[in-house]
Amino acid sequence: MEANTTFKALRIEENDATFSSSIKDISFSALAEDEVLIKVKYSSLNYKDALSASGNKGVTRNFPHTPGIDAVGTVAESSNAAFKAGDSVIVTSYDLGMNTDGGLAEFVKVPAAWVVALPENLSMQEAMIYGTAGLTAGMSVQRLIKEVKPEAGKIAVSGATGGVGAVSVAILAKLGYTVVAITGKESEKDYLTQLGASEIMLRSDIEALDKKPLLKPLFAGAIDTVGGVILENIIKTTKPLGAVTCCGNVASIKLDLTVFPFILRGVSLIGIDSQNYPMDARTKVWENLATAWKPAELNAACDEISLDEVQAKLDLMLKGQVKRRTVVKIG
Structure with a gap:
């Protein structure tokens, strides 16, 4: 030039x-x-x-x-x-x-x-509909499905109306998972159902769970996009050998947890860093987003x-x- x-x-x-x-x-x-x-x-x-x-x-x-x-x-x-x-x-x-x-x-x-x-x-427009948010969702799904199969039980997705959460809900539903969408926006229940969520859980309900170190198992796994108390309670309600990915901290950068979910239930916590994700894995995510994982709408x-x-x-x-x-x- x-x-x-x-x-x-x-x-x-x-x-x-x-x-x-x-x-x-x-x-x-x-x-x-x-x-x-x-x-x-x-x-x-x-x-x-x-x-x-x-x-x-x-x-x-x-x-x-x-x-x-x-x-x-x-x-x-x-x-x-x-x-x-x-x-x-x-x-x-x-x-x-x-x-x-x-x-x-x-x-x-x-x-x-x-x-x-x-x-x-994948068209250029579709690539940007995904963008970093969709790529992060794809990375989260990629890691989660290695650990948890659809028959294992419900998968929670927090911040479900956000960019990462919405794409995660849609991909998981397409792959046959039963998705519980966690949101603070009660007015968006229809939107989340259209994305493929089988169940809607209000953010206030999961935030209000007991402060005990372990809680009744609810989820086989989860994709968390917000951190804080919601992530804490997702981990505490994850079934034995379940897995939880985390990629955001808008609620808090801190976790107030014991080691019990990890030791007594064998729960895995998987961090997702889209900024420096290895190129070979990044390329595979884009290929899946373009084909098997692409939501119909x-x-x-x-x-x-x-x-x-x-x-x-x-x-x-x-x-x-x-x-x-x-x-x-x-x-």
């Missing part, structure tokens, strides 16, 4: 500890010195993007900055033989959109080690917006007023 040509990006700027966003023309010369230049077709919105756009220094340290932890598009240039111009590719996780300029732009430039070939059976689970509409949607996300996945059409 010529050094004097530009592309459009959502740019977050800091001025006297105040943060503002606008669509800017950015020079290609400002891109990182990395191996793969990607012309972005779609991005998507995640809570981390909202935090970055609001100036949260725990997510993004330096500004000006372009958020967007997800991107899909076409390789424009590559100095790495693994990719060539014209390849359709996905980039999620790692440092994209955090301290590296992200996918809410017409172009991104990233290390080849971050790039995954777009599976044949995946395309109905999103709203599509333009780059100009992103900041308003991020503001709503910070207020907890966004339910469906939001895909951003860039190119």
